[in-house]
Amino acid sequence: MSVTDIASLSEARPKGDSLWMDGLKRLARNRMAVLGVVIIIFFILVAVFADQLAPKSYEAQVLADNNAAPQWVIDMFPVMTSKADGGYVTVSNDYILGADDLGRDILSRIIYGTRISLAVAFVGPILALIIGLVMGLIAGYFGGIVDNIIMRVVDIFYAFPTLLIIILMMAYFRGSFNESSSQGTFGYALYMADRSMGGMLFIFIGIALTSWVGLARLTRGEALSARQREYVIAARSIGSKERGIMFRHVLPNILGPLIVAETLTIPTYIRYEAFLSFIGLGVNRPTPSWGSMISDGSRAIASYPHQAIFPAIALFLIMFAFNFLGDGLRDALDPRMRGVE
Amino acid sequence: MKRRTLQYSRFLALLLVFALMVGVVSAQGDRKVLVDAGNAVGASDVPTLDPSLATDTSSIQVLIETNPGLTRINEVTLETEPSMATWTVSDDGLVYTFSIMPEVPWVKYNAETDAVEQVLDENGNVRYVTAEDFAYGIRRSIGGQLGSYYGGIMASWVVNGDAVYAGELPVEELGVEVLDTYTLQITASKPAAFLSTIFGMWQAYAQPAWVIEEYGDFWYEPESFQGYGPFTLKEWIHGESITIIKNPFWPGTENIPVPALDEVKMMVLEASAALANFEAGAADVSIVPLSDIDRIQADPVLSEAYYVGPGSCTYIYGINTAKPPLDDARVRQALSMSINRQALIDNVTKGGQQPAFFFARPSLAAAPHQEDYPEYVLGEDVEVARELLQSYLDERGITLDQMEPITLAHNESEGHARIAQAIQQMWTEALGITVEIQTQEWAVYLETIKSDDAPQVFRYGWCLDYPDAHNFLFDVFDSQVRELGINWNNEDAAEFDSLVEQAMVEPDMQTRTDLYAQAENLLTNKDAAIIPIYYYTSLNLTQPWVQRTHSQFGQEYFEKWDIDLSARP
Numbered sequence: 001m002s003v004t005d006i007a008s009l010s011e012a013r014p015k016g017d018s019l020w021m022d023g024l025k026r027l028a029r030n031r032m033a034v035l036g037v038v039i040i041i042f043f044i045l046v047a048v049f050a051d052q053l054a055p056k057s058y059e060a061q062v063l064a065d066n067n068a069a070p071q072w073v074i075d076m077f078p079v080m081t082s083k084a085d086g087g088y089v090t091v092s093n094d095y096i097l098g099a100d101d102l103g104r105d106i107l108s109r110i111i112y113g114t115r116i117s118l119a120v121a122f123v124g125p126i127l128a129l130i131i132g133l134v135m136g137l138i139a140g141y142f143g144g145i146v147d148n149i150i151m152r153v154v155d156i157f158y159a160f161p162t163l164l165i166i167i168l169m170m171a172y173f174r175g176s177f178n179e180s181s182s183q184g185t186f187g188y189a190l191y192m193a194d195r196s197m198g199g200m201l202f203i204f205i206g207i208a209l210t211s212w213v214g215l216a217r218l219t220r221g222e223a224l225s226a227r228q229r230e231y232v233i234a235a236r237s238i239g240s241k242e243r244g245i246m247f248r249h250v251l252p253n254i255l256g257p258l259i260v261a262e263t264l265t266i267p268t269y270i271r272y273e274a275f276l277s278f279i280g281l282g283v284n285r286p287t288p289s290w291g292s293m294i295s296d297g298s299r300a301i302a303s304y305p306h307q308a309i310f311p312a313i314a315l316f317l318i319m320f321a322f323n324f325l326g327d328g329l330r331d332a333l334d335p336r337m338r339g340v341e
Numbered sequence: 342m343k344r345r346t347l348q349y350s351r352f353l354a355l356l357l358v359f360a361l362m363v364g365v366v367s368a369q370g371d372r373k374v375l376v377d378a379g380n381a382v383g384a385s386d387v388p389t390l391d392p393s394l395a396t397d398t399s400s401i402q403v404l405i406e407t408n409p410g411l412t413r414i415n416e417v418t419l420e421t422e423p424s425m426a427t428w429t430v431s432d433d434g435l436v437y438t439f440s441i442m443p444e445v446p447w448v449k450y451n452a453e454t455d456a457v458e459q460v461l462d463e464n465g466n467v468r469y470v471t472a473e474d475f476a477y478g479i480r481r482s483i484g485g486q487l488g489s490y491y492g493g494i495m496a497s498w499v500v501n502g503d504a505v506y507a508g509e510l511p512v513e514e515l516g517v518e519v520l521d522t523y524t525l526q527i528t529a530s531k532p533a534a535f536l537s538t539i540f541g542m543w544q545a546y547a548q549p550a551w552v553i554e555e556y557g558d559f560w561y562e563p564e565s566f567q568g569y570g571p572f573t574l575k576e577w578i579h580g581e582s583i584t585i586i587k588n589p590f591w592p593g594t595e596n597i598p599v600p601a602l603d604e605v606k607m608m609v610l611e612a613s614a615a616l617a618n619f620e621a622g623a624a625d626v627s628i629v630p631l632s633d634i635d636r637i638q639a640d641p642v643l644s645e646a647y648y649v650g651p652g653s654c655t656y657i658y659g660i661n662t663a664k665p666p667l668d669d670a671r672v673r674q675a676l677s678m679s680i681n682r683q684a685l686i687d688n689v690t691k692g693g694q695q696p697a698f699f700f701a702r703p704s705l706a707a708a709p710h711q712e713d714y715p716e717y718v719l720g721e722d723v724e725v726a727r728e729l730l731q732s733y734l735d736e737r738g739i740t741l742d743q744m745e746p747i748t749l750a751h752n753e754s755e756g757h758a759r760i761a762q763a764i765q766q767m768w769t770e771a772l773g774i775t776v777e778i779q780t781q782e783w784a785v786y787l788e789t790i791k792s793d794d795a796p797q798v799f800r801y802g803w804c805l806d807y808p809d810a811h812n813f814l815f816d817v818f819d820s821q822v823r824e825l826g827i828n829w830n831n832e833d834a835a836e837f838d839s840l841v842e843q844a845m846v847e848p849d850m851q852t853r854t855d856l857y858a859q860a861e862n863l864l865t866n867k868d869a870a871i872i873p874i875y876y877y878t879s880l881n882l883t884q885p886w887v888q889r890t891h892s893q894f895g896q897e898y899f900e901k902w903d904i905d906l907s908a909r910p
Contacts, residue, residue, distance in 0.1 A: 061766050063688035067635065081639070088639035101632060102689070102762055171782065280753060285778065286762055299613055299755065300632030302620075 023256070026332040033328020039321035047114040054108035055096065059286040062103035065090060069098035073306045080304070088303070098306045100296065106307065109288035110314050116282075116289040117270050117318060119200065124207045124269035125262040132212030133251075133258065136219025141227050141246050151220065157213045163272060166206030170281045173202065199284040203273055211265070218261055222254035229253075256333035264326035267319040274315055290315045387583055387607075390561035390574065392546040393482040393489045402607070402896045404543050406585055407568030409597060411439050411475060411525070412541030416892035419704060419808040421538045422596050425470065425547070426525070434532030437540060441523040445470045446590045447549060449567045450575045457588050460549075460567055470569045472525035474547035476517050479527075481553075482544040484512030491544040494806075498539055500528045533845060534706070538807035571600045571900040582608045585899075600900035616882070619646075622910060625887045629880040631756060634691040637882070646884060649693040651704055652877030653894045654804035655813070656697070658749070658764075659871050661795040663828035665745050671729040673869035676798070677719055678726040679771035680764055682875060689763045690756070692880045697873035699861040700803075701813040704893060707850060708810040709858035717862035719869060723771045730772055741773055750779045751800035752786040760874075761800065795826030798872075805894060810857045815841045818864060818871075829870040837863045884909075 027033050046053060068090040074080045081087025092099065097106040139150040173191045194201035226232065227250065235245050276282040277291025285292070290311040297308025387399045392408060395401050405413070413424040426439035447460040447468045460468045482492035484505040496502030500516025516528035529536050539545075549560075549567045556565045566574040571593075572585035584606040593599035610618070612630035619627035620643070629637065629647070637643040658676075666672045682696035698718045701708040711718050734741060749765060751757040758780065765776045779796060781789055790799045806812050816822060820830075820838050829837075837860050844856035865873055883889060886908035890901045 061763060063684055063763060066688045067632075083639075086639065088635040102759060285758060296755070299630065302613060302616065302630075303633045303636040 023329075023332040027328050030328040030331060032324040033332070036321040036324035036328065039317055040325065043114050043118060043318055043321075046111055047118045050111050050115060054105075054111045056105035056108045058108045058112040058288050059104065062099070065092055065095070065099045065103040066101050067099065067300070067304050067307075068092040068095055068103065069304070069306055070095060073098050077305050079302070080306075097310045098304075100293070100307055101300065101304075104286075106293070106310055109293060110290065110311055113288040113290045113293060113311065113314070114318075116200070116277075116287070117273060117315070120203060120207070120269045120273040121266045121318070121322065123204055124211055125266060127204070127208040128211040128215045128262060128265070129258075130212075131208065132215030133219050135212065136216035137223050137246055137251065139216070140220035140223025141242075141250060143224070143227075147220070150216070154213045154216050157210060158217075160210045162206055162210040163275070165209060166202055166272070166276060167281060169202040169206060170276070195284065198287050199282060203276060203282070207269055207272065211269070214265070215258060215261065219254065219258060222257060223250055226250045226254055260326060260330040260333055263322060263329055266322040266326070270315070270319060270322070387577070390566065390577075392478060392543045392548055393485060393487050393492060395543050396490050398895050399607070401543050403574065403583060403585060404546060405570075405896045406572040406605075406899060407566075407570045407574055408543075408546040408548075409570045410541035410543065410546050411441070412537050413596070414538060414541075414808060414894060415596070416890055416894060416896070416898055419706075419893055421535075421541065421807075423594075424541060424596060425475075428537060430537075434536075435529045437527045437529065437536065438520070439472070439475075439525045439527070439540075441470065441472055441475065441525060442592070442594065443469070443523050445569050445592060447567050447569050448573050448588050448590055450563065450573055450586055452563070452576075457573055457586060457590070459590055462551075470547050471522050472519045473522075474549065475525050475545065476519050477550045478548035479517050479545045480512045480515055481548060484515055489544060491542060495539060495542065495544055498529055498531070498533070498536060500530050502530060531846075533811070534848075535807045535809040535811060538809070542806070571597055572605065575604065576606075580609060582606055597898070598900055601903040602899055605899045619882050619884075622884075625884045625904065626889070627882040629692070629882055631691060634880075643882065646882045648881050648883060648891055649878050650891045651702075651893050652694075652804075652879040653702070654802050654877040655700055655702055656694075656760075656800075656802050656874045656877060657700060657871050658874060659790065659795070659799050659801045659825055659827050660869070661797050661799070661826055661828055662830075662868075662870055663793070664797045666733070667747070667797045669733050670868050671733045673872070674719060674866075675726040675730040675733075675772060676768060677865075677869050677872040678722050678729075680767055680872065680874065681721060685760065685763055685767075686875060689759050690875065692878050694875040694878050697876050699865055700817075700871060700873050701810040701857060701861065702805065702876050704808065705805065705813065706809045707844065707853040707857055708813070709854050709861060714858045714862070717858055717866050719866040726771060730774075744774070747774060747776045747798060748779050748796045749776050749798045749800075750781065750786070750789065750796035752783045753780045757800050764874075790826055791824045792826050793828060795828070801825065801871075802877075804877075808894070810853070811841070811845055814857055814860050814864075815845060827870050829868065831868070833863045833868045834870070 069080065070093045071082070071091055074082050074089055074091065080089050082089050082091045084091065095105050095107070097110070100106055100109070135150050135154070139147040139154075173187060173194060190201070197204075223246075231249055231253075232245060235249050240249075273282060273289065274291030274294070277289040278295040280292070280295065282291055283289045293311035294308050294315070297304070297306075297311065301308050387403060388397055389395055389400050390403055390407075392404050395404055409424045411424060411426040412421050412428070414420070415422050425445070426441045428437055428439045430437055447470060448457050449460050450456075451458050462468045479495070479499075481487070482489045483496045483499065483502055485492070486508060493506055496506035501510050501514045502516070504510040505512055505515045516530070518526045518528070520526050527540055547569065552565055552567050553560045556562075560566070561574075563574050563577050568574060568588070569591075571588055571591045573588045574583075575586035576582070576584040584604060586604050587600045587602065591597075591599060608615075608624075612628050613633070615624065615627045616630050616633055618624040637647050660667050660673050660676075662668055662673070667676075686694045686696065697711075698720065699709060699711045703710045709717075730741075734744065749761055751761050758778075761778050765778055768774055768776055776798075780786075789795060790801065803813060803817055806816075817825065818827075818829075818837065819841050820834065840856050840860040840863075844853045844860070847853045847856060864870055879891065879893065879895075881891070886905040888903045888905065890898065892898065
């Protein structure tokens with residue numbers, strides 16, 4: 001027996017982490033991903049505490065302060081000159097980022113606009129996960145005729161152009177109904193529901209209709225390969241129920257790629273909302289959304305660049321954050337990357 | 342008239358207007374110019390160049406230059422003056438005899454030779470514009486079963502017009518008669534001071550029967566288009582630009598001189614893009630984006646180029662007087678009195694508009710000026726507005742919270758949205774009421790506000806078709822023709838009808854004005870069935886080397902413009 005400096009063998013064996021812990025650790029080492037997480041958490045906090053954070057109301061107008069800007073903003077953009085210097089911009093340091101064309105505080109509107117963007121960012125993937133994951137799992141695990149039927153449905157929905165559907169729904173439901181002539185119809189009920197949700201209903205429906213198909217395909221593929229694995233055969237051999245195998249054994253093993261895929265899709269949903277608001281089909285006024293703020297601001301970009309640039313920066317930051325988080329997750333959760341520094 | 346004027350006013354409010362963005366085309370010293378047919382959101386092209394079907398300002402702008410009418414409106418004085426014809430009226434005011442200028446040839450632009458050519462008939466003779474061509478245009482508009490909107494408007498003023506329009510009588514029965522080659526006689530169904538203007542509108546322009554028969558629905562494309570005015574159609578790139586070129590065969594008259602410009606190109610551009618072009622010196626005239634007005638006024642160069650003149654429209658909020666709580670005049674008055682119009686103009690609409698308390702624009706013939714009739718002006722007074730609302734609430738024995746919610750509707754547009762949001766806030770601050778804003782797409786909105794079920798408060802605009810108060814007060818609000826869902830049906834409305842109908846046939850100008858003032862009193866003050874907000878202005882930017890006139894009614898007469906080539910960089 002040779003001399004050893006360890007007390008027991010167990011000490012020599014490196015402690016095994018679960019896949020998830022390992023992934024989390026690797027994620028924590030990815031600086032960009034961490035930055036993304038920090039930004040996302042920051043925006044979540046902003047959205048949650050908007051009422052406390054916003055210095056002013058997002059809808060109260062001070063008409064006399066229309067298009068006002070603080071001195072530092074004027075200094076930042078050479079095109080803007082204050083009235084004191086013979087220019088045209090009302091200087092008011094009351095507004096940290098300036099005021100819009102109706103004298104509303106831009107900072108407060110950006111803060112409240114966070115709620116809209118984040119609502120879309122989270123509702124989209126949740127809907128996709130609920131529908132797409134279940135459909136894909138069932139199709140992939142059972143195969144055969146079930147698989148065939150579900151995948152043909154997926155093919156049909158895959159052909160739907162999301163934005164066009166949302167625009168069509170908005171144009172139809174918002175434009176076609178008036179108070180009494182259509183009261184009681186289904187369309188009118190939808191229109192009223194949309195109004196009570198501030199104009200978000202059709203964005204959600206549109207995303208729900210089409211966002212799940214990609215995820216369903218991915219899930220099916222993963223499930224198809226997973227059901228051939230030894231652990232599934234083992235589980236079946238000891239008499240586990242199908243549903244148990246599907247959700248307890250298959251699902252956790254294929255979840256990684258799905259989460260990555262969905263995280264990388266979040267910017268798309270945010271972009272949908274911003275785009276729709278930009279073309280005037282988003283949330284109802286005066287509720288602020290970054291897209292509608294950029295749209296309003298872009299009209300005045302030659303005279304008041306700050307009105308479009310600040311909401312654009314906010315939009316850029318959150319898209320950037322989700323993209324880097326998605327990239328980081330992909331690296332972290334990929335089993336092939338395991339142990340790679 | 343409703344249709345065009347509504348669209349038109351929508352454009353104006355947006356300031357993405359069909360106004361003029363005149364850009365320089367050539368550097369060779371040609372007097373070439375580009376004019377913007379810059380349509381607003383949605384429509385991005387000139388919809389048609391068929392005089393019978395034109396309803397919007399951009400189509401009419403082109404036609405007014407290529408196919409002048411029998412008469413036309415002076416763009417500065419707003420008086421009706423001879424154009425292609427001089428005329429006489431019979432003593433009973435019913436028979437109009439037009440003597441058409443002889444030997445004005447039909448012309449056509451030939452793209453191969455890049456020249457404007459006279460049109461020849463099948464025998465090789467020059468085709469001149471004749472009374473027959475005008476009669477053809479009028480008959481086609483009224484009796485052509487084209488669904489011509491303005492054909493329908495004109496029909497009510499011509500003998501048998503309504504029946505011919507409806508297809509109940511053959512078109513030959515129409516009160517339009519060709520007396521000889523250059524003499525046209527129109528028999529009116531009733532006399533009115535402004536008939537000579539109506540007979541000069543675009544639906545009555547001369548039309549080339551031979552082209553329409555050969556080419557069918559799209560005869561007005563540049564390949565086949567024929568005109569006779571100071572300019573003719575050269576090029577039409579759909580959705581991008583439309584170019585008219587000087588007609589060398591135009592003889593020139595006192596009112597319509599031979600053009601100094603060689604070419605005018607109208608470009609379809611959004612206001613902000615048009616301004617950018619203008620600032621870069623690539624355009625001679627530009628429309629004015631609302632967001633940039635402050636900068637333009639402060640800028641030493643741009644402020645010199647900036648022009649504000651009277652417009653041709655009135656911006657109002659209509660009220661559905663059948664829907665509570667607006668079924669009570671006190672609530673309507675309270676709403677009208679608590680709008681701070683000057684603050685709205687200074688901070689939101691900017692372009693120097695005039696606060697309106699009457700509906701008819703003061704520039705119209707026989708229109709009462711609000712400063713001359715102070716006792717008929719409702720005015721602005723937040724205190725009184727609160728008292729009125731309170732007395733209404735007390736009478737019903739309810740509190741403000743129990744009052745029915747108020748909906749304010751407007752068609753989708755940035756400009757209307759800003760105005761609506763500002764007024765919403767004014768009402769909330771002054772009266773403590775909550776107002777919900779609702780927007781609809783244009784076509785649906787038009788139906789909505791014309792139904793009996795119109796929203797309680799809805800945005801509306803009206804622009805002149807001919808410069809007479811009749812065009813505003815009768816054509817919009819008389820119950821015979823009223824399409825708006827304001828549901829204004831009490832005895833005051835009946836009195837309003839009798840006043841404007843009396844004014845229609847009253848020969849004395851001062852008496853007419855008094856009658857219209859009384860009508861305004863009922864409409865805007867006593868019953869407050871509408872809330873007038875402001876009179877539009879027309880805004881543009883013109884480079885210093887452009888000599889021009891500024892039209893007060895929406896279309897420009899380019900033949901009166903010139904460019905100082907030596908001053909142009």
